[in-house]
Amino acid sequence: MSGKQERLTRNAFGLFRTIPTRWADNDVYGHVNNVVYYAWFDTAVNGWLVERGFLDIAGSATIGLVVETHCSYFESVAFPDTVKIGLGVERLGTSSVTYRIGVFRADGERAVAQGRFTHVYVDRATQRPVPIPADLRAALEALTSSSGSG
Numbered sequence: 001m002s003g004k005q006e007r008l009t010r011n012a013f014g015l016f017r018t019i020p021t022r023w024a025d026n027d028v029y030g031h032v033n034n035v036v037y038y039a040w041f042d043t044a045v046n047g048w049l050v051e052r053g054f055l056d057i058a059g060s061a062t063i064g065l066v067v068e069t070h071c072s073y074f075e076s077v078a079f080p081d082t083v084k085i086g087l088g089v090e091r092l093g094t095s096s097v098t099y100r101i102g103v104f105r106a107d108g109e110r111a112v113a114q115g116r117f118t119h120v121y122v123d124r125a126t127q128r129p130v131p132i133p134a135d136l137r138a139a140l141e142a143l144t145s146s147s148g149s150g
Helices: 034-051 134-145
Strands: 015-020 062-073 082-092 096-105 113-123
Touching: 015 034, 034 062, 034 082, 034 096, 034 113, 062 096, 082 134
Parallel strands: none
Antiparallel strands: 015 082, 062 113, 082 096, 096 113
């Protein structure tokens, strides 16, 4: 990708999850360390999957494996900030989905960071790709249509 990414606004996302920062999230420079953002991505996606009944962490026959993540940073956040993680669907394939993710200050309109998170769905036992289950696909399609472009 060339050039700086366009900074997304809240209307680019279909739903949000509130996450408080923790004391341990700050690094020696006084802001949330970059690896924490990836944990927020994972929490937003998998929290939604579990809450909607699409993922039983210990028992689902079909699971999503992360094959790609990316994050661009625009502003720092630090403990004790609370962030809102926006979730949308950027691309929906046969066995994969790429989520659009934005990190917002609790009252912010523009993302302080944004990125992608791609799951490939596989059979848990064989680890071979399988089509996204129909009920999950329908929910992802709804999340795609509810997400704007910025």
